[in-house]
Amino acid sequence: MIVMKFGGTSVEDATAIERVAEIVRSRAAEDPVVVVSALAGVTDQLLAAGQAAASGDRDRALERAQVLRQRHLCTASELLPSAPFGKVKPALESSFDLLQELLTGVATLRELSPRSTDCLLSFGELVSSDIVSAALAARGLAGERVDARECLITDASHTKAAPLFDETRARLEARVRPLVERHSIPVMGGFIGATLDGIPTTIGRGGSDYSASIVGAAMEAERIEIWTDVPGMMTTDPNLCSEARLIQEISFEEAAELASFGAKVLHPATLLPAIEKNIPVYVLNSRDPAGAGTCIRAHVPRNHYPVRAIAAKRNSTIVNVAGERGEIPRGFLREVLAVFDRHECQVDIVASSQVRISLAVESGSVAPELLADLERLAEVSCEPRQAIVSVVGENLRGRQGIAASVFGSVAAAGVNVRMISQGASEITINFVIQEEDVPAAVRRLHSDLFADAKAEEDWRWLPSGVRLPQPAPATDTDESNEVNAHGPEI
Numbered sequence: 237m238i239v240m241k242f243g244g245t246s247v248e249d250a251t252a253i254e255r256v257a258e259i260v261r262s263r264a265a266e267d268p269v270v271v272v273s274a275l276a277g278v279t280d281q282l283l284a285a286g287q288a289a290a291s292g293d294r295d296r297a298l299e300r301a302q303v304l305r306q307r308h309l310c311t312a313s314e315l316l317p318s319a320p321f322g323k324v325k326p327a328l329e330s331s332f333d334l335l336q337e338l339l340t341g342v343a344t345l346r347e348l349s350p351r352s353t354d355c356l357l358s359f360g361e362l363v364s365s366d367i368v369s370a371a372l373a374a375r376g377l378a379g380e381r382v383d384a385r386e387c388l389i390t391d392a393s394h395t396k397a398a399p400l401f402d403e404t405r406a407r408l409e410a411r412v413r414p415l416v417e418r419h420s421i422p423v424m425g426g427f428i429g430a431t432l433d434g435i436p437t438t439i440g441r442g443g444s445d446y447s448a449s450i451v452g453a454a455m456e457a458e459r460i461e462i463w464t465d466v467p468g469m470m471t472t473d474p475n476l477c478s479e480a481r482l483i484q485e486i487s488f489e490e491a492a493e494l495a496s497f498g499a500k501v502l503h504p505a506t507l508l509p510a511i512e513k514n515i516p517v518y519v520l521n522s523r524d525p526a527g528a529g530t531c532i533r534a535h536v537p538r539n540h541y542p543v544r545a546i547a548a549k550r551n552s553t554i555v556n557v558a559g560e561r562g563e564i565p566r567g568f569l570r571e572v573l574a575v576f577d578r579h580e581c582q583v584d585i586v587a588s589s590q591v592r593i594s595l596a597v598e599s600g601s602v603a604p605e606l607l608a609d610l611e612r613l614a615e616v617s618c619e620p621r622q623a624i625v626s627v628v629g630e631n632l633r634g635r636q637g638i639a640a641s642v643f644g645s646v647a648a649a650g651v652n653v654r655m656i657s658q659g660a661s662e663i664t665i666n667f668v669i670q671e672e673d674v675p676a677a678v679r680r681l682h683s684d685l686f687a688d689a690k691a692e693e694d695w696r697w698l699p700s701g702v703r704l705p706q707p708a709p710a711t712d713t714d715e716s717n718e719v720n721a722h723g724p725e726i
């Protein structure tokens with residue numbers, strides 16, 4: 237069997253869902269399990285409705301829910317002949333009735349807890365899986381809706397719940413495996429799950445990719461396909477840099493680094509279950525199903541480009557913690573990290589000097605309580621609106637001159653670097669810049685690192701004309717250590 241995940245833009249309207257049905261048909265013989273996101277924009281709209289309700293604006297919240305009801309009913313009626321529409325309509329209506337009840341409750345209490353947020357957001361994927369399964373069935377494909385809340389079992393950390401893998405595997409074996417064995421096509425919502433007590437949870441924004449990979453690993457799929465709105469994983473975000481090119485093959489390690497450092501095309505945790513079971517993951521374009529896409533697997537041949545890709549993670553804050561009396565006492569770093577850990581704030585980069593420690597973290601995770609705890613230890617200051625840029629590639633291992641090249645490019649773009657980290661992962665150079673500098677830095681880096689002519693002779697990708705000795709030719713497992721033909725793919 238295989239897992240096919242379709243993101244929000246791939247199921248945004250009736251035309252997109254028609255395309256999904258044809259893509260699923262093309263793989264029907266491989267026993268697909270389909271995982272779908274909410275229709276594009278719906279999760280944000282549900283959140284906005286919840287926030288309106290929590291602020292006491294019940295009418296606006298219910299209006300928003302009504303707009304969503306209409307959009308889903310219209311999409312379903314465009315996709316389905318009248319008999320199957322008549323079957324799915326009551327399910328949709330009853331979901332939206334429940335949603336309106338929930339919003340009314342939130343407006344009464346003026347409280348939107350993480351637990352209610354999860355219940356609210358779960359509607360997006362519940363109704364999209366209703367519609368997609370019915371659309372498949374109406375096209376002669378044996379689509380069967382599966383309630384993800386009965387299969388993906390998590391802990392109770394609402395809005396960022398962690399899967400309970402053993403229980404999830406058992407549920408999938410009990411509920412999904414029998415459908416696959418009789419060649420039905422299970423369709424389930426991504427992103428959502430439930431606790432052992434059946435309370436709805438979500439596994440973090442963008443989490444449908446992760447759901448697909450959890451299902452793929454638990455059911456030992458032959459491959460996991462992530463269908464999205466770009467040709468595959470690209471050398472950088474194509475929405476940031478029009479010269480971004482498709483990467484045909486990339487290693488698990490490289491892709492996982494990119495996903496953790498801002499390549500939104502994959503949820504950061506997506507590759508972990510796939511790596512554990514060594515299942516290849518493909519990123520494919522639902523608007524161009526014949527396209528090659530990107531294959532992510534354990535080992536891929538190197539090419540002559542110095543890096544595989546560049547990612548940028550915005551919404552970062554640098555937290556500076558200064559030691560008292562102008563120095564850092566022994567054990568101080570441990571104490572500081574323990575505070576971040578206690579507040580479940582993930583630290584992306586750490587730099588320390590004689591007098592202070594700087595930590596780059598996600599802005600959303602810098603809670604006032606965390607800062608208050610740090611202030612008990614030392615003087616604290618924050619620099620918001622920062623971004624982490626990551627340059628990633630197996631070719632960085634031991635590569636002489638690469639740091640000079642990267643920082644030469646950034647300097648040439650007129651961008652100041654605030655923090656640097658290299659070596660923690662041998663395949664990544666990370667640095668922090670102001671958020672507003674991201675486009676200039678990434679475009680310049682991309683044009684310096686991926687110019688075809690520059691790949692041919694190693695020294696030529698140095699931006700400032702600096703010539704360094706040629707590195708020794710690669711002698712490892714390289715079977716095809718050759719420059720790819722010029723063109724849009726590398």
Ligand code: ADP
Nearest residue numbers: 243244245464466469470472473475499500501
């Ligand atoms: P979906 O709704 O299908 O899950 P997302 O919006 O979550 O899609 O992810 C796709 C988006 O990821 C693209 O539109 C693109 O802007 C962004 N992206 C960021 N970095 C990359 C990259 N290296 N390669 C491809 N897309 C990227």
Ligand code: ASP
Nearest residue numbers: 273279427441442443444
């Ligand atoms: N619908 C969810 C979100 O927008 C999950 C996903 O699309 O992956 O975050």
Ligand code: MG
Nearest residue numbers: 243442500501
């Ligand atoms: Mg996504």
